[in-house]
Amino acid sequence: AFDPPRLSKRADYSGQMGGVSEGEDVLARWSDGLLYLGNVRRVDSIKQCCLVRFEDNSEFWVLRKDIHSCYHPECHTPPIEPEVDPNSWICRQCVFAVATKRGGALKRGRFARLMQIMKVRLPYQLSSLDWDPQHLTNQQQCYCYCAGPGEWNLKMLQCGSCGQWFHEACTQCLTKPLLYGDRFYQFQCSVCTNGPETIQRLPMTWVDLAHLVLYHLSLCCKRKYFDFDHEIMSFANENWESLLLGTLSDTPRQDRCQNLLNALNSHKDRFVSGKEIKKKKCLFGLQVRAPPPLSSDQSPFIAEQPINITHRRRSETGAHQDLLISTLNSVLGTESIQTPLNFSLFVILQPFAKWLFDLKGNGTRKALIMPILQPDAVT
Incomplete structure (x- = not known):
């Protein structure tokens, strides 16, 4: 072999x-x-x-x-x-070309069966990939069963065992298409199960739902603000069954509006209302255009193998935040950044953590760091 x-x-x-x-x-x-x-x-x-x-x-x-x-x-x-008969053999590339589909790969038929067999082995060595601290991207741009490029927040699932990211189009376990930024799944790939993938929907709150809908709309429409009645509620109602909301799915249609509106108005760290920027009060947007976090823990944490996506260890998470804050204060020459970081600021700073640690060792000037702190750069 x-x-x-x-x-x-x-x-x-x-x-x-x-x-x-x-x-x-x-x-x-x-x-x-x-x-x-x-x-x-x-x-x-x-x-x-x-x-x-x-x-x-x-x-x-x-x-x-x-x-x-x-x-x-x-x-x-x-x-x-x-x-193998060379006249009947079909290569991995052709199997994936036929079986991969938007919303999820084929589940029945010859190509679906061939794809399932081929998916238990990756065409590359997972251990050879160089990942960022959050385990969201790798330098080789190699993801999934297909070894293709990918963006973790654009309809991809992360395996809870190996940590690799998999395209929606290459998975055979989904019953409904993914939304952009939807990570509320507990997923195991075919490599880790040595067979069919397993998937389970994680519970969501009204705040999670509001955040997810706004993030999805912001990527689709390339805008920040959306009308509550005509866009946010309209999208939620039209896709209610596809959202797989668990206990929330039983909410009567007439009650959904007030629950979502309460979530948007009561979480200023995530959402901004149009009235706060002298626009219509029925408009809402995200403070920072980032996917909703998986839990109330606002700090992404990279665990040791096997990676545990749904359960995060707070003690090590706190240490990770302290290290980031200490580095920022040292580089900026200030003590103004305190723990705990709120959600919006952490989302802005966290992707740059490793970079900032490297810069600290090189004696970088404040001017090189300050643009990172501008929210407009990421919204």
Whole structure:
């Protein structure tokens, strides 16, 4: 059996792909886990990426590892058995191209069965990936069963055992499509179960629901403020069954409005009303455009293996906050930042924690840090 290839930031993928040349028609895997037909316009062998023109005439740079045409037999995972009939054999790439769908992969039929068999092994070594402190992104841009790119907040599920992120389009366990930023699931991938995926909906509060709806709308519409009656409530009511709200799903339609409105008005750390910025009071938006946290614990915590997504240890979380605050105060030359951080400020600062720690060692000036503290930069 062949071991999956190790991935690196400067790896040479030409052997795996058989080479890529300008003018060649290829399939490029996008961050949603789906394949799109395109034509290679330019090849950058140093940065290991290609400029691809897609069927809608848009052009994007795509990593060479995400550009596919055909396989060498020795590059396929799982390994090709010697007794397999080459006339009936279907490669992993073609199985995923057919089976992956928006809202969730096929669950029935030949390609669904083939996909399930292939998903118990990854085509790369998970241990070779270099993750950020929050375990949200890796430097190789390698996620899911398909080894494609991805963005954790754009319809992806994180496995509670191995910590890898998986595209909605590549999973076969979903009964309803995901919303952007919806992490209220306890999920285990096929690699960890050595079989079908398992998934369980986590309980949500009215505050979680309001936050999730606003975040989803903000990404879809590229706006910050939304009308409560015509947009927020309208979206919630139209998608009520698809939201899988558990005990909240039994709430009568006439009571949903007041519950959501109370949540929006009573959590100033998350939501901003239009009346606060001299706009209509029926408008609401997020203080910071970030997905809702999974629990009342406002501080993301990266646990040791196995990763536990739903239960966070407060003692270590507090230490993590203290370290971040200490670093900020030291670099900024101030003692004004105190613990505990509120939700909005923590969301702004947390993704930069590792970067700030590195900068502290290099004697970075205050001017390099201050732009991070401007909320407009992330909303």
